[in-house]
Amino acid sequence: MTDIEIAQQYSPRKIVEVAQEKLGFSEEHLEPFGHYKAKISMNFIESLQERPDGKLILVTAISPTPAGEGKTTTSVGLTDGLNRIGKKAIACLREPSLGPCFGMKGGAAGGGYAQVVPMEDINLHFTGDFHAIALANNLLSAIIDNHIFHGNELDIDPRRVTWKRVVDMNDRALREITVSLGGVSNGCPRTDGFDIVVASEVMAIFCLSMSLKELKERLGNIIIGYSRARKAVTARDLNVHGAMTVLLKDAFKPNLVQTLEGNPAIIHGGPFANIAHGCNTILATKTGLKLADYVVTEAGFGADLGAEKFLDIKCRKAGLKPDAVVLVATIRALKYHGGAELSALTEENLQALENGLANLERHVSNIKDQFRLPCVVGINRFTFDTDAEIELVRSQLMKKGVKVAESTHWANGGKGAEVLAQMVVDCIENDENDFRFSYEDGASLWEKMEMIARKIYRAEGVSADAKVRKKIEKLQQDGFGHFPVCVAKTQYSFSSDAKLLGAPTGHVIHVREVRLSAGAEFVVMICGDIMTMPGLPKKPAANVIDLNEDGKVTGLF
Numbered sequence: 001m002t003d004i005e006i007a008q009q010y011s012p013r014k015i016v017e018v019a020q021e022k023l024g025f026s027e028e029h030l031e032p033f034g035h036y037k038a039k040i041s042m043n044f045i046e047s048l049q050e051r052p053d054g055k056l057i058l059v060t061a062i063s064p065t066p067a068g069e070g071k072t073t074t075s076v077g078l079t080d081g082l083n084r085i086g087k088k089a090i091a092c093l094r095e096p097s098l099g100p101c102f103g104m105k106g107g108a109a110g111g112g113y114a115q116v117v118p119m120e121d122i123n124l125h126f127t128g129d130f131h132a133i134a135l136a137n138n139l140l141s142a143i144i145d146n147h148i149f150h151g152n153e154l155d156i157d158p159r160r161v162t163w164k165r166v167v168d169m170n171d172r173a174l175r176e177i178t179v180s181l182g183g184v185s186n187g188c189p190r191t192d193g194f195d196i197v198v199a200s201e202v203m204a205i206f207c208l209s210m211s212l213k214e215l216k217e218r219l220g221n222i223i224i225g226y227s228r229a230r231k232a233v234t235a236r237d238l239n240v241h242g243a244m245t246v247l248l249k250d251a252f253k254p255n256l257v258q259t260l261e262g263n264p265a266i267i268h269g270g271p272f273a274n275i276a277h278g279c280n281t282i283l284a285t286k287t288g289l290k291l292a293d294y295v296v297t298e299a300g301f302g303a304d305l306g307a308e309k310f311l312d313i314k315c316r317k318a319g320l321k322p323d324a325v326v327l328v329a330t331i332r333a334l335k336y337h338g339g340a341e342l343s344a345l346t347e348e349n350l351q352a353l354e355n356g357l358a359n360l361e362r363h364v365s366n367i368k369d370q371f372r373l374p375c376v377v378g379i380n381r382f383t384f385d386t387d388a389e390i391e392l393v394r395s396q397l398m399k400k401g402v403k404v405a406e407s408t409h410w411a412n413g414g415k416g417a418e419v420l421a422q423m424v425v426d427c428i429e430n431d432e433n434d435f436r437f438s439y440e441d442g443a444s445l446w447e448k449m450e451m452i453a454r455k456i457y458r459a460e461g462v463s464a465d466a467k468v469r470k471k472i473e474k475l476q477q478d479g480f481g482h483f484p485v486c487v488a489k490t491q492y493s494f495s496s497d498a499k500l501l502g503a504p505t506g507h508v509i510h511v512r513e514v515r516l517s518a519g520a521e522f523v524v525m526i527c528g529d530i531m532t533m534p535g536l537p538k539k540p541a542a543n544v545i546d547l548n549e550d551g552k553v554t555g556l557f
Helices: 003-009 015-023 042-047 071-084 119-123 129-149 201-208 212-220 241-248 282-291 303-318 331-337 350-370 387-399 409-430 445-456 466-480
Strands: 030-032 038-040 055-061 089-093 114-117 156-161 165-167 177-179 190-192 194-196 223-227 232-234 255-259 264-267 294-298 324-329 375-380 403-407 461-464 485-488 508-517 522-527
Touching (some): 003 119, 015 030, 015 038, 015 255, 038 042, 042 282, 055 071, 055 303, 055 350, 055 409, 071 114, 071 324, 071 375, 071 403, 071 409, 089 282, 114 119, 129 165, 129 201, 129 223, 201 212, 201 303, 212 241, 264 282, 282 294, 282 303, 303 324, 303 350, 303 485, 324 331, 324 350, 324 409, 331 350, 331 387, 350 375, 350 387, 350 445, 375 387, 387 403, 403 409, 445 461, 445 466, 445 485, 445 508, 466 508, 466 522
Parallel strands (some): 055 294, 055 324, 089 264, 324 375, 375 403, 461 508, 485 522
Antiparallel strands (some): 030 038, 038 255, 114 255, 156 223, 177 190, 508 522
């Protein structure tokens, strides 16, 4: 059966019952969206603050391939596995974006018997959070052009408006556009463009704020562009941050759903990790830590992107410290990194597998040696993986002192992740944890970029055109040098070249563009040819997503 067929044959429990029995809070603290999903009230979240925190488990992965790794699937399976061995565990995950759901992924709510439900709702409109984020973003865009049209009291230079519109869909035609055409009554024509919602600064602010007060403050700090005198103009200057907060006030409440095994999952926020910071909301994670003994959360794409940003940005800003990291890999993905053809990944190929292990070992080294965190490798096993292949991975990693657990949660749900769950618990209880960031706040922006490139990507260095270097130096001089760096680059490689698989060295990371996110409080370094508005593939998933005669959604993977 397909993932959606498995999800549709499951009869979920009412979310009120899950909240009461698994988390111990009453119906009055939920704001239901139907029977199976609900918002958690802010008053209840505030009442939890005196409770002790549970243990935080980060799930990340090797560099992604077309073969798939199953990071979300593992996060869900591990949550179910922990509950099966007697631990009170909750998953804290990101909301899927409609862009990849209708593009390449076709869904992002786990897979097989390790899913969160209602699967169709989560993958599509869910509770409307992304729509609210898009509206808040585009309200600011409308106010900017309206202000310019009605006299431009702030003397905004239309040539220096940096704020973009957003839509939650992959649409390359919107990357660069011209707005306000059609004559004087339509405003001042200028070049504009769209980003995807999950790359927007509003999404980042949404995910990095702990209260509505902080959310409003951060929204006010957004720099939308510059005046003709080169003075920064903010959303606060336009007096629109209050209205933006109003649009986000209900979306800001975390969403509660359940796994196929009836265990709680909070799904909230969803920035991409290749072009944004790749983590669910701080509010959701901290709420989970108050509600359960173990919180399983994920960071997008490979550990060089998602985990680095989770640790260097989210943990830094939220004061979080992971208790363990699970690094997900599949045999077929490792063989792809080792040079095997995509069409031959189901065939045993020990040489390609051994070659591809370099990618996994690099990620493990970063987690253990750079960030100094306990690490367990979770092999997401498929039916066509051979015992010899599994043993090769296990033996090679054990030689390096790395713990390895084989999991079959896709096929067997939580039962297939019990061994992984117990190994993670043992890792938390027994392994040394000396967590540190990959760079310190006091380093300059360029030094931070260099440290990420050299330590995490194992690059030879970083390059940028004179114009980009000058802008970075200006941001440093203007007082933004203490901000973390958020790298936007291809997810497929440690380098900025998607074709360099495995564990490349000696490459140079080229910074093509730099953007200030003053509200989110980080600086985005855009590298290589990565786009903040993706395009659809030749055969998008939208071509197979449909509604059948019974009114059921089909085609979500």
